[in-house]
Amino acid sequence: MFRSTPPLTPPSGWWTRPWYIAFLAIISIIPLIRPEVPPLVDLMGHMGRYRVELSAPSSPLLTEYFSFQWALMGNLGVDLLIIPMAKLFGLELGVKLIVMMVPPLTLTGFLLIAREVHGRLPATAGLVAPFAYCWPFQWGFINYVLAMALALNAFALWLYLARMGRVRLRAILFVPIGCLVWLAHGFAWGVLGLLAFSAEIVRMRDVEGRGYVEALWRGALHCLPLAPPMLLMLLWRSGDVQGETADWFNWKAKYVYLVSSLRTQWMEFDIWLVSLLILLVLFGIGSIGWRRVGVDMRRTLGVATLVLIIAYVLMPRIVIGSAYADMRLAPYVVAIGVLGLVPRTTNRVALGAIAAVALAIFGVRVWQATVQFAGISAYQEKQLAALDHVDRNARIFALVDLPCLSRWESPRLEHLGAMAIVRREAFVNGQWTMAGAQLLSIKYAPAKGYAEDPTQVMRPRRCRAPRSRSIESSIALFPRDAFDYLWLINASRDRWPINDPSLKLIWNGGERGALYRIQEDVPPFRFKPVR
Template sequence: MAQMNTPLLPSATPSRVGPASAHGHAAPPERRPHDLRGRWIALLFIACLALVAVPVVTHPLPPLSDYVNHLARMHVIAELPHNPDIARFYYLKWSILPNLMMDMVVPVIDRLTDIYTAGEIYTLLCFALIAGGTLTLNRALFGMWSALPLVAFPLLYNGIFLIGVMNYYFGIGLALFALAFWVLLRDRPWPWRYLVSTLFVVVLFFCHLFAAGVYGVGLLAYELDRLRQGRGPLGPRLLGFAAAGLPFLPIVPMLLASPTWGLSTENIWEPQGKVDGIEMVVNVYFDYVAITLSAVVVGAAMWAARHRLLHVHSLMLPLLLVAGAVYLAMPRVVFASYMADQRLPVAIAFFVLAALRADLRHRLARRGFAVVLVLLLAVRVGEVQVVWNRLSQWTVAFSQSVSLIKPGSRVLVAYADINGGNDPRDLGLVHAACLAMIEKSSLVTTAFAVKGKQILRVHEPYRSHVDTEDGTPPQIEQLLVTEEEGTADGPRYWDVWPQNFDYVYLLFTERGAPNPDSDRLKPVFEGERFQLYQVIPPTAPPS
């Protein structure tokens, strides 16, 4: 069955992109090149990857929300066998979890370098996978290499990336490659197609359950497109359509055997925030930068359409319909994972780019595309670099505060402002206290140790003193009322905290804020938006 590469404008001639063959692959291009030559696309890819890497390379600890928490777990995995302080607090419980890719990759890299560099390498690997996957899927759909998917590079920094969901981000790149291989093998002998797709599904499961879902959305859209355009008896076509779901069957036994299944009832649907999820595709720190970049892309697309240079694969319509329906129906919390629905638009944006091709046979079009791409990426990288340079002030200050903590200490994290962390510029502080796990082998209450989500576990008697539900840290007012007795409506991990902790990090404070509890807290360090206190333990009663 043929797969058509349809031009954006009906009057565009099919020869612009090459007619589709009977096997669903585009015919070889004309002698006159329709796009940049392969070596120039490869060089431009390398140049863009080098440019997009600048903020990551120059900031070993990027101000991403969950990133340092994940990095601390990587450090525990690597250090556990020969670090007695770490071993006193933590242990690992390996199991079938849809959230393991970083746990398997980063500790291996850490054997060759330090943990911060290992994190940087992993982040850049995510970038390369997503950009390379977009490029490869475009090649599979159109039958020729195209430079247009390189527009994926300015989108690598987005609102979801700022959250630091690194396993899911790795999975987006693999999902793009998975669909690319399905397209390339669709009209080849079926065993290879199903074998390769099943392997991708299994690996995607261990990246993140949502990443496997992203591949499912892309595959469903592609098969709907084939079904819509197919010829011949409807029965065999429907059978082939239904059989495309077979590679996803291993997810069922793996999920049932996973402790993650215990979280299957923790789902919450929220109508608010759907628009925010779409905005996260282009908006990072400054609204005016997102608006400018969007306007440039739309303007360039309109110019290309006017000159009949922009072509859209027939996959685009079913992709947008399927992804839109899934996005509207998807809960905000799935398997106790927050922002489940808002993660989808960012991934789909790369699939959309893969379904577009520009005719760059004219020298003006080629030069114009290269200039616009580099400018877009330079603006995005400049935005991130400027903000990260500014936020690095708290990174340096936080590292200085951690250096004052005694090794093997127990650290409690609390909030001075319940709304802290909502501003993108505050995200880097949310889990910054986990630096004490890396630098001082400390117990930190906010470390990710949730059954069904991570492999990290806490030994008794410390387990009841840490957050095992991935909740919000207590406010300082809650600490004050539980200083000598437990919480009235049930036990909390911060109850009678002066007996159980050595230090308290108070986040989202104002500089010069007074000591909230001078009887139990001794000031140690004050930085921008945080304070570190040493706990004054209660005096033991006379015997």
């Protein structure tokens, strides 16, 4: 299918200098400098878990509200890393520094892969830079994107050692490397395995001259050093791991996830950019295009792209109870394809122009993310001002007024309530629970049915999940004796409860957001809940 590109390394230029990789990595940090807490959708929910994890055994967080049991599983990246980081910098700054590591590590992984495959960075390599802020990162799948950053750098090392003929050393090194990537997140370990297998197939064919069948089984044999985590997965899955694997071949969702690979706040630009990149990858895969202006695809990453496409098509939306499994892979499918591209032209002026356009596009993304993160963070901190009026170790029932998921822009407030755990060591509803698949569980029985995720999420009726509650019905039905406060996050004034003597308004955020203290021994005003 591929017409192999000429065995010549791409022409040199300013984009092939070592400082170019360092420059892209450094500027990728800029959007995360100003926000006190990186405004990623799920991150604050994870931070609530980290606070429980780091709490003293005598803390009410562990004695009354939550249980935290360590277990060996492929989803422990930041949960482990935050232990030393919190001791050095505190929880919030420690998390921020870890998150700030992810974009530059992702970029170095991408660009080192490109340099290994091409022998020198092609002018198109910079087009991959926006994927450092891909949708899984924006969503706050922090263990996954950290593990993917490690996996990408590990794959670059895999290619380097193969090029140097150090296959035996590679086999020794990748036993612990594979285990570490799996420990950070099992999905990333799976992607690393697919990339390594793809590269070995091509190496067997192009370097050692093996036949197709022999290349397949020898490629699999060379990937055995990555296999030990399979034993760890068997141990993990043999425990009390519940959660379904479902929603196969949801084509509409897969299309949305693919075009959302670079989803932020600017829909037209996001879709235009990822569509252009997908088109370029398709041109490369088919080895089609104009004779002098088109692009080619290096076989190593061309095969890897095809393998990832197959994995994306076959992967269900929900894996072991973890939603958005295929969505997490989508940006990396496109990114690996972009890395395999090399312009056919050798004209240095044209190549310089391509590299300059790639750099300009990333500059726009960095500027956009910087402004966006600053604005979202400022609004989040405005809502978090309610916590100044909350007693330590209190019990809070939080409701977040959110738009439909179909809306391109996200206010990123789904798990803002978890900051009450972080800053006030309070109990608040909204933590994820899944036996055997989460380290944290909720043991506060009085809040049963009003404690877990997504009891805090309130969406408009037109896009609400079946049998889910509205703000009004949640306020009417939640157990008052189980909580000390009702916290309405981002709720407009027309959603605030009135004429309810059991709720005393003690803080309001202007037109959005309110905090109520629940009055003991005062019966609530009863009305028919609105569904």
